Amino acid sequence: xxxxxxxxxxxxxxxxxxxxxxxxxxxxxxxxxxxxxxxxxxxxxxxxxxxxxxxxxxxxxxxxxxxxxxxxxxxxxxxxxxxxxxxxxxxxxxxxxxxxxxxxxxxxxxxxxxxxxxxxxxxxxxxxxxxxxxxxxxxxxxxxxxxxxxxxxxxxxxxxxxxxxxxxxxxxxxxxxxxxxxxxxxxxxxxxxxxxxxxxxxxxxxxxxxxxxxxxxxxxxxxxxxxxxxxxxxxxxxxxxxxxxxxxxxxxxxx
Amino acid sequence: xxxxxxxxxxxxxxxxxxxxxxxxxxxxxxxxxxxxxxxxxxxxxxxxxxxxxxxxxxxxxxxxxxxxxxxxxxxxxxxxxxxxxxxxxxxxxxxxxxxxxxxxxxxxxxxxxxxxxxxxxxxxxxxxxxxxxxxxxxxxxxxxxxxxxxxxxxxxxxxxxxxxxxxxxxxxxxxxxxxxxxxxxxxxxxxxxxxxxxxxxxxxxxxxxxxxxxxxxxxxxxxxxxxxxxxxxxxxxxxxxxxxxxxxxxxxxxxxxxxxxxxxxxxxxxxxxxxxxxxxxxxxxxxxxxxxxxxxxxxxxxxxxxxxxxxxxxxxxxxxxxxxxxxxxxxx
Numbered sequence: 001x002x003x004x005x006x007x008x009x010x011x012x013x014x015x016x017x018x019x020x021x022x023x024x025x026x027x028x029x030x031x032x033x034x035x036x037x038x039x040x041x042x043x044x045x046x047x048x049x050x051x052x053x054x055x056x057x058x059x060x061x062x063x064x065x066x067x068x069x070x071x072x073x074x075x076x077x078x079x080x081x082x083x084x085x086x087x088x089x090x091x092x093x094x095x096x097x098x099x100x101x102x103x104x105x106x107x108x109x110x111x112x113x114x115x116x117x118x119x120x121x122x123x124x125x126x127x128x129x130x131x132x133x134x135x136x137x138x139x140x141x142x143x144x145x146x147x148x149x150x151x152x153x154x155x156x157x158x159x160x161x162x163x164x165x166x167x168x169x170x171x172x173x174x175x176x177x178x179x180x181x182x183x184x185x186x187x188x189x190x191x192x193x194x195x196x197x198x199x200x201x202x203x204x205x206x207x208x209x210x211x212x213x214x215x216x217x218x219x220x221x222x223x224x225x226x227x228x229x230x231x232x233x234x235x236x237x238x239x240x241x242x243x244x245x246x247x248x249x250x251x252x253x254x255x
Numbered sequence: 256x257x258x259x260x261x262x263x264x265x266x267x268x269x270x271x272x273x274x275x276x277x278x279x280x281x282x283x284x285x286x287x288x289x290x291x292x293x294x295x296x297x298x299x300x301x302x303x304x305x306x307x308x309x310x311x312x313x314x315x316x317x318x319x320x321x322x323x324x325x326x327x328x329x330x331x332x333x334x335x336x337x338x339x340x341x342x343x344x345x346x347x348x349x350x351x352x353x354x355x356x357x358x359x360x361x362x363x364x365x366x367x368x369x370x371x372x373x374x375x376x377x378x379x380x381x382x383x384x385x386x387x388x389x390x391x392x393x394x395x396x397x398x399x400x401x402x403x404x405x406x407x408x409x410x411x412x413x414x415x416x417x418x419x420x421x422x423x424x425x426x427x428x429x430x431x432x433x434x435x436x437x438x439x440x441x442x443x444x445x446x447x448x449x450x451x452x453x454x455x456x457x458x459x460x461x462x463x464x465x466x467x468x469x470x471x472x473x474x475x476x477x478x479x480x481x482x483x484x485x486x487x488x489x490x491x492x493x494x495x496x497x498x499x500x501x502x503x504x505x506x507x508x509x510x511x512x513x514x515x516x517x518x519x520x521x522x523x524x525x526x527x528x529x530x531x532x533x534x535x536x537x538x539x540x541x542x543x544x545x546x547x548x549x550x551x552x553x554x555x556x557x558x559x560x561x562x563x564x565x566x567x568x569x570x571x572x573x574x575x576x577x578x579x580x581x582x583x584x585x586x587x
Binding site: 014015016017018019020022024027028029041053054055056057058059060061063065068069072081082083084085086087153154155156157158159160162199201216218219221223224225228229 | 275276277278279280281282283380381382389390392453454456498501502503504505506507508509526527528536537538539560561562564565568569572
């Protein structure tokens, strides 16, 4: 385990074009880097500095998007003429935040419970995944519902979680031919990743089930994505009847 | 008042300056490909620069405009006419009687912008009127325009109202529209100079020979190019460092290189994150010229420092501010 203070001190800051920069805490998928990234993003959101448009949490760090025009008048001590003014303003700010950053609490956050109807038409690849690992479909479901999952980032599609923590025993390569349409709510496996599709899209994941939850809610300005980076997840199995009941509730917007 | 879409053209969408603040939820930014032209079109009709405009790609739309409306066309020259009479670009145009504006194939540039005084009265979705095609939301019913659509015009600003009065006093019965003798000069949008870039985060992952190729060889904008990105064809770029990149955020102009070595420039409808190494990033000031390049055009890249990129960005923004000041005085 890396020392958190060192991670924060040694963060790498690189330009991402001239109107954004990337702060990285490492190069691999690691809960520690993710925690540093989320804490930094939360602090930036809290400070709501003029000139900063948004902070986006990634696996290993945070991208900060800013408007150089609005940072034009900020002062920079010992300015480096080769770097842009705005890059220096934001990097100095990030360094300052990182020296005093309090990391967000981790273990006390409640798990988000995601109901999944496994197999059948909802999970057409469950049988394949079971055969691939010489297990029964029930054993695959048991493994999938027992994982300790962390949402590292939201991306690829709105509300789509990049989830780590899939038990290695059911890690399964992507399908050789991607499907043109993956129904909304599909829960799948791709290598050692698992996740759920908030929208109908094409994709190559092995589909083992489907959740009736609306993971993306564009009318909710505060939380258009039900899941956020840093959420701990738990999948639990439901019957088809329960799936239909929850889906009807979600559809009527009572949630 | 409404605009009736008689013919939509193949790829006409409503776009403003994009959806800001939701990338952390995987929500795309979207917005105008050429944000200079979209802002200018709105400024010319007395709107806020952040109002939405119609972005028309390669082939423009045919629109039935109500009498008394004020519009502007910027960006690509879509050879627009009303009753066969050419409609000038880069200036406000007043419609004296209900008329049909016909846009054709682009004579210059790739994306034309149409703004109307009052803007488009569509709901804001997450703070923006931009069309988000994949999520089927924003813009006009979350999709590209179709023949027969009817676009509601919003409330006209006091500035535009004053200007409309001024122009309507000059209108004669004969002409379907009248305009002004002045215009906002924007030839730079169509300049053929090199596209300038700054180094990408994984610049060092490429072989020195490939970095040399990237800056010396031409890269063709292929037909598989759209608002999401331009797929380029040219000398494949090789990596010396084959380590795997964990998906990380990308930006407007990021040039990523997949395994086949053919670069892709990420544009307005890019995903929020990508797992391919980024060799470079197109500078903000050159994104507008890039957005106006048609497929089959050969691009050449040149590296500039981050400081220079910022300087050029300020220059372009200052130019738009100057134009906006002058236009506002003329409208009064």
